[in-house]
Each structure stands twice: as structure tokens, then as C-alpha cells.
Amino acid sequence: MAERARELIQVLVEGKPLSKAEYLQVLTEADEQDREFAAECANRARIAQFGDGIFIRGLVEFTNVCKNDCLYCGIRRSNQDIVRYRLTQQQILECLEQGYAAGFRTLVLQGGEDSYFTDDRMCEIVAAVKTCHPDVAVTLSLGERSYDSYRRLREAGADRYLLRHETAVEWHYAKLHPPAQRLETRLECLRNLKALGYQVGCGMMVGSPYQTAECLAADLSFIQTFKPQMVGLGPFIPHHATPFAKEPAGGVEMTLLLLSLVRLTLPNVLLPATTALATLHPKGRLMGILSGANVIMPNLSPISQRDNYALYDNKANTGAEAAEGLATLSRELETIQCHIVIGRGDAPIDTSSPNTIQ
Numbered sequence: 462m463a464e465r466a467r468e469l470i471q472v473l474v475e476g477k478p479l480s481k482a483e484y485l486q487v488l489t490e491a492d493e494q495d496r497e498f499a500a501e502c503a504n505r506a507r508i509a510q511f512g513d514g515i516f517i518r519g520l521v522e523f524t525n526v527c528k529n530d531c532l533y534c535g536i537r538r539s540n541q542d543i544v545r546y547r548l549t550q551q552q553i554l555e556c557l558e559q560g561y562a563a564g565f566r567t568l569v570l571q572g573g574e575d576s577y578f579t580d581d582r583m584c585e586i587v588a589a590v591k592t593c594h595p596d597v598a599v600t601l602s603l604g605e606r607s608y609d610s611y612r613r614l615r616e617a618g619a620d621r622y623l624l625r626h627e628t629a630v631e632w633h634y635a636k637l638h639p640p641a642q643r644l645e646t647r648l649e650c651l652r653n654l655k656a657l658g659y660q661v662g663c664g665m666m667v668g669s670p671y672q673t674a675e676c677l678a679a680d681l682s683f684i685q686t687f688k689p690q691m692v693g694l695g696p697f698i699p700h701h702a703t704p705f706a707k708e709p710a711g712g713v714e715m716t717l718l719l720l721s722l723v724r725l726t727l728p729n730v731l732l733p734a735t736t737a738l739a740t741l742h743p744k745g746r747l748m749g750i751l752s753g754a755n756v757i758m759p760n761l762s763p764i765s766q767r768d769n770y771a772l773y774d775n776k777a778n779t780g781a782e783a784a785e786g787l788a789t790l791s792r793e794l795e796t797i798q799c800h801i802v803i804g805r806g807d808a809p810i811d812t813s814s815p816n817t818i819q
């Protein structure tokens with residue numbers, strides 16, 4: 462047991478912040494016992510905030526067309542070896558109906574940065590979802606758009622927005638993206654989303670190429686300051702048709718430690734146990750929950766298109782991560798004394814959160 466790492470985890474448990482250097486110490490010094498301690502504390506914090514309920518979000522991956530060329534991503538513009546697709550509004554609404562009948566009350570619309578989906582088209586889709594089911598929360602994950610675009614989407618009814626910051630370190634961001642994509646732009650988008658009143662999610666991949674423990678400490682420090690309502694974090698997994706094809710995947714243990722540290726840093730955050738984690742380990746989802754996660758995002762996309770939204774190789778998409786597998790998921794959750802919550806599952810309102818990044 463590393464005493465200093467244990468002490469620092471305890472500081473988080475007591476609701477106090479850590480410096481970047483302290484996060485780094487936890488990340489580099491924590492041994493297996495400390496990681497278990499962090500997971501136990503994070504699991505307790507999850508239960509204190511949310512009881513034994515796990516929120517589900519229905520994920521619709523509605524386009525894999527993307528103008529960006531992120532070096533890690535399987536749907537990057539340069540990948541010529543995939544079948545590109547777009548769902549129609551009608552198809553998206555069909556996914557919604559199936560999800561609604563199954564109990565989903567949050568629809569997550571995620572896609573590449575596809576210029577076909579203009580503000581007019583996206584606003585129409587969001588408004589149509591809200592007209593069909595006013596009790597459904599709409600989460601968008603469409604990448605970087607202008608303040609005005611985010612404003613229009615919010616006015617059309619969008620409630621939440623997921624935009625992982627990917628890494629809080631500029632040189633690392635530049636290793637993962639072409640020069641045209643800049644960390645500052647991404648952060649500006651996050652600030653705009655918060656200012657517009659969205660429930661905002663940032664996050665990063667764990668074990669992405671060139672990432673150091675210092676990068677992850679900077680990510681945690683950023684999350685602590687920004688206070689997002691959601692954090693999406695999962696392991697990096699290589700995709701065969703990207704420049705990072707030969708890079709190793711991120712570690713399950715490190716991902717679990719980060720989930721725990723995020724839960725302890727922001728006790729009421731909405732924190733998914735990601736499909737990427739379930740892809741790397743058959744029990745990844747449950748391990749994620751026992752480390753502090755409280756959200757699962759089963760896939761509601763049409764089965765015929767799921768293979769085409771391949772961000773990384775071997776993506777889990779037939780078991781409990783699929784919306785059809787809700788009964789399986791429910792049984793899996795019972796084994797760890799958890800159950801699925803039918804409801805929007807909004808972030809608790811934290812009046813102490815500043816609405817902008819300092």
C-alpha cells in the first residue's frame with residue numbers, strides 16, 4: 462500500500478480538491494490495494510448520490526460521415542475502407558420509438574462532423590423527438606459547432622451535449638489530431654455549451670498514444686475545475702485503418718482508477734461505463750459501475766448499420782450493450798445489487814458550480 466496515494470484518495474473522499482501534482486502522485490503511486498480502496502470509496506459515493514439505480518441512455522449513431530481526421534478514430538475522413546451512412550429523420554424516430562417502448566427516456570444522437578446535418582436539419586430532428594415524446598431528454602454529440610449553432614439546437618429542445626475534450630494538454634492534443642483541429646477550439650465549445658445552459662459532458666480516452674500520467678493528471682485537474690455534469694471516459698482501442706493501428710489499447714485497471722477518481726472529485730457527476738470498457742473486458746461494464754460509474758448507454762441504432770460505426774476494432778455490439786439486450790443488462794446489474802432506472806436521469810443541480818471555465 463502506498464501511503465501517500467491512500468491519503469490523497471482520502472482527501473477526495475472528504476470533498477476537498479487535489480492539485481495536478483497530487484493527482485499525478487495518485488496515478489503513479491497507487492498499487493492494487495489503493496485502486497481497490499479508491500473503487501470502494503467511489504462506489505459508496507455513487508450509492509450515496511444515486512442509490513442502486515443505474516441510468517440508461519439510448520445511443521443512436523446517426524451518421525458516420527466525418528470531415529475531421531482524428532488520428533485515433535475509425536470513422537476519420539481519410540479512412541476509405543468503410544461504408545458511409547446517414548440515418549433519415551424517419552429512421553431516427555423509429556429508433557426513438559423502439560427505445561421509448563423499452564423504457565429509454567434519454568436519446569443520445571451521436572455522429573461524425575457531417576455537414577449534411579445543418580442547423581436547420583438538426584433542429585428539425587430535435588424538435589421532432591420532443592414533439593413525439595416531450596418527456597425524453599435529448600443529448601447531442603455532434604462535435605464542434607459555432608455558438609450560434611449550439612444556441613439554435615438548445616432552443617430547439619436539446620438538453621445535454623457530450624464533447625470529450627480528449628486531452629487537456631496541448632502538445633498531446635496535437636499528437637492526436639491534425640493541425641487544423643485545436644484544443645483551444647474544443648475548450649471554447651465546452652465553455653459555450655455551458656454558458657447556453659446545456660448539461661455538458663467532457664472526457665478523454667485512457668491510454669491514447671503518447672499519453673503520459675501527467676496528461677491524465679491534467680485531465681483530472683481540468684475536470685475538477687470545469688465541473689461538467691457528465692464525464693465520458695473509456696480506454697483507447699486501436700482501429701486497423703488508422704495511423705494508430707499498431708498502438709496498444711488502454712488499460713482496464715487504469716480506466717477503472719480514473720472512473721473512481723472522477724466520481725470522488727465530482728460525486729454527483731453522470732459517469733458512463735463505456736462500450737469501449739466492455740469491449741476490453743467481458744465484465745467491463747459491471748467493473749465500471751463498481752468503480753463509480755452510474756450510466757450505461759446501450760445502442761439503439763439500426764442493427765444493419767452498427768458495424769459501420771466502428772470507432773475502434775471489435776466494438777462490443779451484440780450483448781448487453783445493445784438495446785435489445787436490456788433484459789440481459791438488467792440481470793447483470795442484479796448481480797451487483799443494481800437496477801435500471803426508467804427516467805430522464807438528469808444531473809442533480811449543483812448551485813456551487815461556476816457556469817464558465819476559469
Ligand code: SAM
Pocket residue numbers: 533534535536571572573574602603604605623624625627665666695696697698699700737772773
Ligand atoms: N464527432 C463527435 C465528437 O467529435 O465529439 C462525436 C463522435 S466521436 C467518434 C465520439 C468519441 O469517440 C470521441 O470523443 C473519442 O473519444 C471516441 N473514440 C474515437 N476513436 C476511438 C478509439 N479508437 N478508441 C476509443 N474511443 C474512441
